[in-house]
Amino acid sequence: MADDPVQTNPDNYRVxxxxxxxxxxxxxxxxxHISTEHHHPDSVMITAGSFHRRLHARGTSVEVxxxxxxxxxxxxxxxYGENTGSTPTHVFFVELKEPDPNPTPDGPQLGPVKLWPA
Known part of the structure; x- marks a missing residue:
């Protein structure tokens, strides 16, 4: 498991x-900017500014x-991610401290998931 993003990327993440x-x-x-690999628990992500990124994990990449x-x-x-756009990335993560009681056997989907119309 990768490390806490506040430790791996202290210039970018703050509590x-x-x-x-x-x-x-x-x-x-x-x-x-390209971040160092890190771990996120289940979280809600809120964007404070529009952005374009590429996320990398387990030999695959997704555009966000x-x-x-x-x-x-x-x-x-x-x-880990890279800012591939022309604007800064500015987001907030609300990390849950309780693990998912029903984790996905094949592992999670990479990147954020849209669950309802926004």
């Missing part, structure tokens, strides 16, 4: 709130483009 049930991280970067104000589910995963 903005934490209690015994959740931890909220703020992430920022600039175009061209989200508009400002998008809210997505991010299943627990290890990955």
């Amino acid at each position: 903005v709130f934490e209690n015994d049930r959740v931890r909220v991280l703020e992430y920022t970067d600039e175009p061209g 483009e989200l508009l400002e104000g998008a809210v997505r589910w991010l299943p627990a995963q290890d990955h």
Whole structure:
């Protein structure tokens, strides 16, 4: 398992709130930035600005483009990402501290998942 993003990418991730049930991280970067591999538990991701990224994990990559104000589910995963767009990335992650009681046998989908119309 990869490490905590606050430790692997301290210039990009910061804890903005934490209690015994959740931890909220703020992430920022600039175009061209590539993060170090890290782990996210199950999280809700909220975009504070539109961005385009490429996420990499387990030998595969996915393109992610989200508009400002998008809210997505991010299943627990290890990955690293790169800002492939022309704008900074600015997002918040609300990390759940309780693990999924019914994990997916083949592992999680890479990247954020749209579960309802936004």
